[in-house]
Amino acid sequence: MSIVNFIEKFRKEKRTLFTTPSHGQGDFVAPETAKMIGRRFFSCDYSEIEGFDNLARPIGMLRNAQDTAARIYDAKFTFFLTNGSTSGIVAAMLAVLHRSDKVLIARNCHRSVYNGLVLSGAVPIWLLPQYNQEWDIYESINLDYLEEMFSKNKDVKAFIMTNPTYEGAMSDISRISAICKKYNALLIVDEAHGALWNFHKSLGTTALLQGADIVVHSLHKTAGALNPSALLHIGKESDVNPKDIQQALNLITTTSPSYPLLLNIDSTIEYLNSQQGQQELSETVKNINRLRRSLREIPNLEVYSNNNDVTKILIKVANMSGFELSDILFEKYGIEDELANEKSVLLLTGMGTTKVKLKKLEKALIELCSENIRIIPENRQEKIFFPVIPRVRYTPALVWGRNFKEIDIKYSIARVSMELIMDYPPGIPILLPGEVIRKEHIEFLSDRKKTIKVLV
Ligand SMILES: Cc1ncc(COP(=O)(O)O)c(C=O)c1O
Structure with a gap:
């Protein structure tokens, strides 16, 4: 039974609840909120009451809904996430990486990968995807380069990459997966932007069908669900243990997951998988x-x-x-x-x-x-960041919480950054805490930053 049907059936019981959430499914709603979104949204917002399920150890309706999603996505196991892909990426890293494990990461990653590094204590080895200067974007992972990185770091436990990139560029996941298998490393794919792929083959092929171990989808990005709903899947052939993922998710996510989000995740997947949903997607x-x-x-x-x-x-x-x-x-x-x-x-x-x-x-x-509008550039020079991968002096976990001081950026060469500078553009971390600042960073950052925090 879908989550929507379960809640509808439950409502008919007319149970009197002295439980959280205290809004009583809309008996109280702050007036301005009621004016803006009404009471209906609140009417399906429950906690883990008798007969409901528990997202931290699902055995009932949530487990059924997750199992249905896993069948639709052809995954071994699917987890519903109400804390976005961010939580899925961090949980995936916590589940498979331990302190001092080496992890290969494509540098155009989302900042949640940095969070995962701080929490897991894993040691990052960075790899740059191919850069397209004409569009100022990062594209696919070069396979020879990946192979070379693996051959130099044979003890790497996992490779984390983003596919598609924010701009939609794709890598050859089947071959990347084969390389990972050759070096006994897990493949974790941040497919946050590819949540529709499963439902329309012309968009792209999900990494779940190409041998990835863990794949994360944001359903709110392209698939039309509420912010911040997402999915974490384990690949069908993968040895990753669902219990490890559940344990990691329980470590970092709320104990009160949003039921409006959960039902929206469930019904969005069901709809996209239906004939009507597929027609609507095809039309779009x-x-x-x-x-x-x-x-x-x-x-x-x-x-x-x-x-x-x-x-x-x-x-x-x-x-x-x-x-x-x-x-x-x-x-x-x-x-x-x-x-x-x-x-x-x-x-x-x-x-x-x-x-x-x-x-x-x-x-x-x-x-x-x-109109052929020609902008007269206001004295601004084209500023392309040609990334240099900085030397990692300390891992993000080692410098977390350490003392820092803020100095004039001009004098920061060879100092250890204590800042995460990862804004869009260029959509790639320029510097992470623990990395050594180079001349190129100072040149690139100098017109937008006067000072920088460095390790003391
Ligand atoms: C490539 C990529 N991965 C992960 C995320 C995080 O997704 P969420 O907002 O669902 O936490 C984003 C968000 O912008 C993203 O662009």
């Missing part, structure tokens, strides 16, 4: 593809199309930086993008992307390009 993908084709006809505009997830519309306009394009879209047309970099702008689409929205974007871009 068709509309996005139609827009992509018509954008290609616009002079001076380019759309990134290089083996990428088509829901990520990455564009650039001639003679304009991504930041300038982003500003015009926002200020003149009221269109807000997901992110911008030196060269391009990313527009994220998904289940809620209507034809009307796409039309508005198309019209704005036609007008913008035909």
Whole structure:
């Protein structure tokens, strides 16, 4: 029985609850909140009362819902997450990595990987994905380079990578998985942006079908669920023990998971897997593809199309930086993008992307390009970050909580950073706590940072 049906059935019992949450399923709602979202949202917000299940050790309706999801995704085991992919990534790391274990990580990772390093005490070995200067983005993992990194570090326990990247670029997961197996390492794929792949084959192939051990999906990014709902899956052939994952999740997540989120996770998966859901997704993908084709006809505009997830519309306009394009879209047309970099702008689409929205974007871009707006750069020079992987002097866990002082960035060369500088763009950590600051970092950061925290 689905979570929605379970709650509906339970409501008919008309039980009198002296339990948390104390809003009594909407008997109390702060007036402003009630005005904004009404009481219905509260009406399905329960705790682990008699007859309900417990997400920390599910044996009833939540276990059934997770098992159904695992069947749909062809996973060995699926966990529902109400703390986002962030919690899934941290839990995956805590479950399989122990203090001083070596872990190979593609540097374009989400900051939750850093959190996992602090908590697990694992030792990171960084690897850079291929960089595309024309679009200022990171693309796939070079397989020879991966093989070389493994051959130099044979005791690596796991490889963590992001696929697709924020911008939708994809790597060859089957071959990466084969390399990981050859070196006895687990493959953890942050597939936060690929939650729709299971339901539309033209978008991409989930790492679950390509030999990954652990895969994490954010359902709120493209799949149309509430923030911050997500899934953690164990691959069918993997030896990762579900009990270890559950234990790690219980260490870092709330003991009061949100039932509105849980039911939304359950019903989103069920709907996307239904005939109607698949039709709706196909229609959405068709509309996005139609827009992509018509954008290609616009002079001076380019759309990134290089083996990428088509829901990520990455564009650039001639003679304009991504930041300038982003500003015009926002200020003149009221269109807000997901992110911008030196060269391009990313527009994220998904289940809620209507034809009307796409039309508005198309019209704005036609007008913008035909007016041939030429921004006079305000004395700003193109600033591309050519990443150098800094030397890790101390692991993130070792420097956590250590004393630091803030110094003029000009004098920080060779000092140990105590800052996590990982903003978008460039979507790659520039420096992590414990890493040695180099001249290149200072040059790149100097016009946006005057001081930096360093280890004393
Ligand atoms: C690649 C990637 N992984 C993980 C996350 C974290 O996802 P969540 O917001 O579901 O915690 C994000 C969020 O932006 C992301 O872009």
